[in-house]
Amino acid sequence: MDFKDLNAQATFTNKELEERRKYFEDLIKRRYFFNQGFEIYGGVAGLYDYGPPGCAIKNNLLKLWREHFILEEDMLEISSTCITPYPVFKASGHVDRFTDLMVKDVKNGAGHRADKLIEAFIEAKLSKKKLKPEEVKELEEIKQKVETFSAQQMHDVIQKLGIKSPDTGNELGFPEPFNLMFGTPIGPSGQLPGFLRPETAQGMFVNFNRLNEFNGGRIPFAAAQIGLGFRNEIAPRNGLYRVREFDMAEIEHFFDPKRPEHPKFKYVKDLKLPLLTAKSQEHGDGSVTQMTLEEAVKSGTVSNETHAYFIGRTFLFLVEAGVNQNNIRFRQHMSNEMAHYACDCWDAEIEFSHGFKECVGLANRSAFDLESHTKGSGVKLLAARRLPEPRKVTIIDITLDKKEIFKALKGDGNELTKLIEGYSDEQKAELMKKFETADSVEFDIKVKEVEKKVQLPKALISFKVSEQMQQEEKFVPYVIEPSFGVGRIFSAILEHSFRMRDEKRTFFHLPPKISPIKCSILPVISHEKYNDAIHKLKVGLTKVGVSSKVDDTGHAIGRRYARTDELGIPFGITIDNDTLVDDSVTLREILTTKQIRIPINDVFRVVSDLADGLITWDSVLAKYPLFKPNASEEN
Amino acid sequence: MDFKDLNAQATFTNKELEERRKYFEDLIKRRYFFNQGFEIYGGVAGLYDYGPPGCAIKNNLLKLWREHFILEEDMLEISSTCITPYPVFKASGHVDRFTDLMVKDVKNGAGHRADKLIEAFIEAKLSKKKLKPEEVKELEEIKQKVETFSAQQMHDVIQKLGIKSPDTGNELGFPEPFNLMFGTPIGPSGQLPGFLRPETAQGMFVNFNRLNEFNGGRIPFAAAQIGLGFRNEIAPRNGLYRVREFDMAEIEHFFDPKRPEHPKFKYVKDLKLPLLTAKSQEHGDGSVTQMTLEEAVKSGTVSNETHAYFIGRTFLFLVEAGVNQNNIRFRQHMSNEMAHYACDCWDAEIEFSHGFKECVGLANRSAFDLESHTKGSGVKLLAARRLPEPRKVTIIDITLDKKEIFKALKGDGNELTKLIEGYSDEQKAELMKKFETADSVEFDIKVKEVEKKVQLPKALISFKVSEQMQQEEKFVPYVIEPSFGVGRIFSAILEHSFRMRDEKRTFFHLPPKISPIKCSILPVISHEKYNDAIHKLKVGLTKVGVSSKVDDTGHAIGRRYARTDELGIPFGITIDNDTLVDDSVTLREILTTKQIRIPINDVFRVVSDLADGLITWDSVLAKYPLFKPNASEEN
Known part of the structure; x- marks a missing residue:
């Protein structure tokens, strides 16, 4: 479902999608968007490093998030530590309840996450064997609900389906809870136990009184934090979806439960969004309802106006960041899957090539956290x-x-x-x-x-x-918590912006704000006579805040275009002999590959406005003469 | 030596400095620049959270660093994980050598860092007792050199001076190495030991081949990383100087040891900087030499031109970020204090109220790291x-x-x-x-x-x-590593920019680039008739990229000025009745507290240019009429 061209809305067969995925993964690896951590030591599951283009995209994504949420909404940004002492997570409930069910190989002791093991077993069975329709139906039902099963239910399924330890074929033990927090002792004595935080949220809750005072005691207000989270996943997956160390961006919007209105709700109330309610999942056919946010609040579908406001703002953020708006839905948690702290929760789910995945959680945490820490610390958070x-x-x-x-x-x-x-x-x-x-x-x-x-x-x-x-x-204020998984959104953006001209020419059509670099500067051939023009362009672009990359290597211009396209650089300026005569250059756009001829003095403002989204490429095409390169230049 | 007014170059007595420090610390706490982590649970030593103004200043500092180093020098920024598997730090030498000497209380087992314990003992003795000149000299010599002592030497000093466990008076055991890395097992089996990285550097070394390939095999090039480091300090100190979790910004500049020249050295070669050489510390009088970087390279004082280039660029960065240039020196490591990976190392030391402290390390790591990881992984890094x-x-x-x-x-x-x-x-x-x-x-x-x-x-x-x-x-390339402790520089900037008009009026005179918010918008009294003007100013400032904060609470205007001054907001726009008549406002600057009258249509560009450092406040004073507020307005 991904990898489709946003403009053409092309759909592909499964085989084509698989082909495209191969080219996608090759491009990610070849141009070092990200890689598995510690590769030269054999790699560690669930740990990933971002290379230069990936790191720049992630930084741009975080910058956009900061502008869209923190600056536009005057939120109080803080930065608290990852290392957290035991009593904080004891009070928050994480020590007792932040667990996944794990089954152990009875002989070698290797641990497997029970629900994922069952899912994988069912997937394999469905794809390999001819089954009766009722068998298929039963297996699919289990697969859909397994995440919410109790230990006993999981055990029963494992026994019934005869699931064994995947690597050894050994029997599996009874599912036991495994705490996902990384533990680490603090201090030289080792007597102060601590954890790496699995979410940034607690740092904002424990500092509530400080934040409330800083804000002059006025409520509602929102705190926000961009930082790392750590979860010792039992079964990390390939790619950035389920990893052990990840960037998060979280908001805790504190409000008076007697006044759940939001003054800016009017700006998003008419947004019609695809909502998958708990009711539809629990008692219905699992279908999605298109509903405006105003209807969602009035009908009691979403817990309150503030909650709905953030659902709307999250949708707008994801689309601005480059997620295909047709591949987003909001799914409500069913009562048996809700986190221990939440009273209503909606996930922004994004469709990947493997299906819909949670990328943002929007929870109504009610007064749970502030009450828990009041109890745990003896300090009132009011x-x-x-x-x-x-x-x-x-x-x-x-x-x-x-x-x-x-x-x-x-x-x-x-x-x-x-x-x-x-x-x-x-x-x-x-x-x-x-x-x-x-x-x-x-x-x-x-x-x-x-x-x-x-x-x-x-x-x-x-x-x-x-x-x-x-x-x-x-x-005690209530809390609405929008919590963003940055790596997951990053992955979605890359999947949704991936394009192929043909097998050899793959590229990313990213929103300019997200692109790692905004503009390339390419002399038509490598020659020192172009150096002054290169310098002038580099300095001029920097002055208007546009990042640029010079490629004056000896490769053919077509090959250099292809290389900048691979990095998702949306605009390219080419310097040729005419530049030396009349101070004009060509400007090329990545998706159309069309070029115009434009005076150097105009190009700085035009590229800057294009990058900021103030003008469109079509309007530039209408204003400046088209430039036809030699056939050889585009190959 | 800090807390001095950069303009007045005032010097204070020790008593005055102590007084000022009290006001400084009160301001930091009252306006939530930072606080000890988990305060409501009693706090954890060595863990600090940044509140809204502190977090904004830290973000601005990192933004400036990214511009000054990564963008200006086309460095390859990456983002690698904090969690690191054992073999990486075994190969890098950290498992065996990243230790401090710890002495244990023989009865209760509490650990103390040996050198700090000796230092504190000597400080107390010097301040409390009348001693003979030769005794003073001996103690001061020990204090200066204790950091570089061997375990045996430390033990001898402890015995000789009769130092006991500070809380209990018990005997102390023999100094033993304590590894400063936080350990944490990876994965559900707990069989893969790991550590939290104590520096971001290794992520760049283990990815060297990827980075080199991304750069087309051209050398020299630099990788850079902004991220967290963790050190389980035995004796964390109050404040941000020695903490257990901290922001770092590191560069690994890879170069051919046969070509240690730097093409941009010419831009810094004439910088005359205060250098404290190893020779002066080991065999001389410990005095600082003023020397241009060119002289430093020619005389062999600094290991090579690239090393000297980064010393110069570091100096320029610190000054631009708001560190008083008269309070910076570069100190060379003596041979017995060099880290296990370095062959020459210079620290940028900044003078705080407690003396000079290391804030940036500039090490020539030679081929140590790439060779170590080649050996450890079997993969050649060439x-x-x-x-x-x-x-x-x-x-x-x-x-x-x-x-x-x-x-x-x-x-x-x-x-x-x-x-x-x-x-x-x-x-x-x-x-x-x-x-x-x-x-x-x-x-x-x-x-x-x-x-x-x-x-x-x-x-x-x-x-x-x-x-x-x-x-x-x-x-095997050589590496020059400039490594910045962000929290330490943050602290220095706050100390150096702290000002007092009188006891009630303390504020921070920060470079506008570093200020948490650039401009305040204040109606002279709280009244809805000003709402349109407030809105117009807010939107107009946002459009030119200037962050602003509205304070339309009912407090007197003088009190509101004081509150914005406390946050280090350099410029303030006031709306009054004349604004409604002629569309003009007043513009105020924090240090002079002078105000001018200026048309609204001019004020956006003027504030933006002031914030970017393109024009000076003096030139604005010369161009626009001075505005004299009522006496009451400034109180």
């Missing part, structure tokens, strides 16, 4: 909303005799004081009431994973009650 | 130089009967074939000679760290000799 009118409230201040508590309870005292200090106003009132009739109250605390009960004597706690006029009330 | 004229050479092709070798030698066979396949032409010739007179040859190999001897029978190896005309010869 925003304030102004009350319509001031109201009288009863304030209960609790004073704990910490010295005596620590003396009496030792290590447990710390947990107990943290617990009480984290109490809400309601909990404080309740506790005060308990102590009115008791000399001691029992608390449930958790120390190093173990639940225990402790007694707090009345003498060690005191309550002060006062009345205040309150102008505002505190609340 | 470039080619054209011969003055073709020459006839003897080519020896070796064919190994791998199947039989693996059968005979099992796992050792792999090491043996890797060894032989990595042979140079000379080694091949030598081996062929040995086999002429022997039926079997003995080889020294290393399997899992253990050295062993294996025999290869003549029957399993064959040699084919042919003659060829050679146009070029292969060689």
Whole structure:
């Protein structure tokens, strides 16, 4: 479905697609867009390096993301560390729940991701054997739902289908959860356990109070972060789709759950997008509905206006970045696949040659994270909303005799004081009431994973009650989180922009903003008489902010065009003998390969405007005379 | 020495400096430039997060670095992974040698970095006790040299001075090397050990062949990488100077050791820079010499022209980024402190309030890294130089009967074939000679760290000799590596740009390129009648590429100026009632606080040119009428 020409909307047979994929992969490798990491040492699965053109495209993609989201929406960008201490991921739920089910080869102990193993087994079976229609139907149903199976369900399927360890044919054990976080001890003693973050989000949650203060206490506001994430995948795949270290770009939009409207929703409400709802997947035929975002909010299909706003903005970003808009859909998570922190989640899925893949997650995380870290740290993470009118409230201040508590309870005292200090106003009132009739109250605390009960004597706690006029009330903000997998979008852009003139002439037709370099400068032949013109063009293009690449090697001009096309350089300036006479050059565009003749003094602004998308190539073709190169020059 | 006003060149007493530091640290914290990571969980030593203004400054610093080095010099930027498998750092020498000496508290096992412990002890002793001049001299000598001491020397000093474990007063054990790399197992089996890279460099070395091919085999060329590095410091310090996770920007300039000239050296050769040579430190009085880079190369002070070229370019970068040029010096490593990979190394040291600190390392790594990875991987990392004229050479092709070798030698066979396949032409010739007179040859190999001897029978190896005309010869390129610690430079810029009008009015006078936001937009009072003008200014500034921040809160204009000053926003536009009449606004500059009156239509270009450094504030003052605000407006 990919590899199609956006203009021609050509469709290809499977065989043709396979052919094209070979040329695509050859081009990626030959011009060093990316490669497997540590190749000379045999490579490491799930680790990839970006070569010069890939790195430039990734940087341009991140620049566009920063402009489209952070700058246009005045978001608060931060940069927090990858190394994260244990208590943060304990509180966030990742230590307990950020797992995939793994089955082990009972003899050699090699681990396999259970769902992927079942999928691969079914795919092989479907492609190799003639099966009855009902068998096919059953296998396809399993394949579609296996990701959401419990350990027992996976085990049952493995037994029923007789799946064995793929390399050895050995039996497989019962599926066990495997935590995907990379662990690493912090400090020389090795006593402070830590992890590499699997998402950048927690850095924004734990700094919520700082960010809220920086923003003057006004809510809603959004924090954003561009950075690395790490996941120790059991079964990394070839290519950039499922890797162990990856670039992410994440937004945490904090808002008042009583006010889920977004002031800029009007700009995206009429966007009609293909939505694949949970309902359609769970109880329907799995079909996609075309719906405007306004309808999606009104019908309750998407959780709220702010959530829908970011779905719209994400769509616009992907299209601007070069993803084919006909290959994007938004799929809602079914209730049994939702991450532990989400209450509604939509994935922006992009169609690759292997099918639709999640590239952006848009989750409504509700108050889950801020509440979890309040509990975990004992520090309240709250925003304030102004009350319509001031109201009288009863304030209960609790004073704990910490010295005596620590003396009496030792290590447990710390947990107990943290617990009480984290109490809400309601909990404080309740506790005060308990102590009115008791000399001691029992608390449930958790120390190093173990639940225990402790007694707090009345003498060690005191309550002060006062009345205040309150102008505002505190609340835990909700969060909408758009989370972008940069490598996945990068891959989609390359697949969707891949073009072939013929077998020998493959190239990338990228949006100029994304292209690694905007313009090439090519003397028609290699000769020093052109050096002044080359220099003038290079300096002039740099001055208008256009990156350029000179190729004055001795290769034929046609071969040099082909080489710049392979890198996805959209425009090319050629210097010839006429340049030395009348200060004009030719300007060529990658997709049409048409050339015009243009004065040097005009070319800087024209290329800059083309690169910024302010003018079209058609308008340039209309304005300047077409240039017909010799046949030999284009070959 | 920092905190001085660049213009006034004021010098302060130590007490004044301490006072200023308090205000500096308050400002950093209050406006969230950066903070310790995971504060709400008590913080983790050596981990820091950048808040919105800090993150923007860091991004601008990296953007400037990319322009100054990568774009201006056509470097090949790549992006490789942080997670790195064991064999890479085994080959590079980091597994064995990337260590600091640590002493352990003999009772509680807590680790301390030996040199820092000795330094701190001496500092405390010098500041607290009246000592004899010769004692002072001895202690100061130890303090200066302790970083380069051997374990035995450190132990002797600890014994002699009677240094105990700082928290407990317990005895300290013998200094042992502690490896600074964070370890993390890769994959579900945990059987592939890995590390987080302590530098980005290895990613460029292991990809050398790819990069060389991408560049068409032309040498010299430079690879560059901006990314994270991780070091599990034994004793991280407060602030961004010695941290456990940090941004780096590194260049690996590969060149032919027979041609160490640099074509652009002429542009920096006359730069006169303060050089602190190894000689001056080892055998002299430790004084700095002012020397042009040309003199430094001619006198052999710096290893070669390319090395000196990057010293010059580094100096220019630091100054452009906002480091006070009078607080930079270049210090040569002494022979006993050189890293294991370097043959000559100069640090760009920047003076902070605590003294000079290394911020950029400029190492001549010679052929060390490419040779190490050739040995470690068995893949040759070579470039080619054209011969003055073709020459006839003897080519020896070796064919190994791998199947039989693996059968005979099992796992050792792999090491043996890797060894032989990595042979140079000379080694091949030598081996062929040995086999002429022997039926079997003995080889020294290393399997899992253990050295062993294996025999290869003549029957399993064959040699084919042919003659060829050679146009070029292969060689191992040398490397000059400029390596930038981004957080350290960030810190220096903040210290050097810190200013105080009085105790209440602190601000950062940053180069506009580095400022987090270029321009503020402030209505003189909060009123909706100004909304159209605000919108017009915001859109107009965005169009010319100037980032802006609106502050239309109800605070007095003077307070809002002060708040934008605190963030280092260099320019401010104020909208008042005259704006509504004649479409003019005032424009204010942060350092002088002077304001001019200027038509809205002019202000976009003027602010953009000021921000790009194309015009000066003085020239703007000369052209437009001065605006005198009411006294109340500036308070």
